[in-house]
Amino acid sequence: MNANSKDNKNENENYNAVEVKFIIEALEALSNESRLKIFRMLVKAGHSGLTVTEMSKSLNMPMSTLSFHLAKLSQANIVLFVKQSRFIIYSANFESVNKLIGYLTESCCNGNPEECFNDICK
Amino acid sequence: MNANSKDNKNENENYNAVEVKFIIEALEALSNESRLKIFRMLVKAGHSGLTVTEMSKSLNMPMSTLSFHLAKLSQANIVLFVKQSRFIIYSANFESVNKLIGYLTESCCNGNPEECFNDICK
DNA sequence: TTTATATTTTTAATATTCTGGAAATATGGA
């Protein structure tokens, strides 16, 4: 029990550089108005995803601009894509959002939920 | 039940401009390496918080740089501060992180957890 | 009231990001 909470603490402190880099990349990717719009649109679209042309029409955004932002989102692994003949279907990657949230909540109270003065850890 | 899930959907879509602006500001604030370091350090410090001088020493960062980043973090309401005589004590605002996470998770599956193909909503 | 300490503001240089038009690439159909 004592040992356990110490382990949690260490785990928490040992996020490695690669993981932190992913976290920052993900936060960066989502922290832009255009990209957050794109991301939310993909979230709404669900499984089936959307093509660049569809998004371009809905958001009234040039395809080169969209392409730029989609590249950032997929580099950050926040968005996935598959080629389907001439089309490229983009979709939201919920698993990554999950990881991101995990990191932010693990930050809480230095990994000691029993000492938490907020309800994040509970 | 049907009506309920429709309500959830509308709620989800009706995040107003001010709230979305807060979300973006918070994501922006956290998406910088220096600021994420500062934030995590404050998270670890917990209730009692830290002064600029203390952080400056630990992070080996000039106080003017710290001040710049702390201003961004507190503008985004991700970090709180109180004056205590000559000192200013900064601390993490977990409530805001909570809200941020709420927004990102509410994005999931367009507010229909029962249709979620991931475990975020569950 | 002078001095020391804590922090912020100003400023300027540098770096990075965003945007969209135009050209390039890739693929499927006529």
Next chain:
DNA sequence: TCCATATTTCCAGAATATTAAAAATATAAA
């Protein structure tokens, strides 16, 4: 093959962000 469609890459200008030294402000203690 030739054409239309889907998307990306290239480019360059505009806008923003980051950094830290130096100066300014604020407060407490001697």
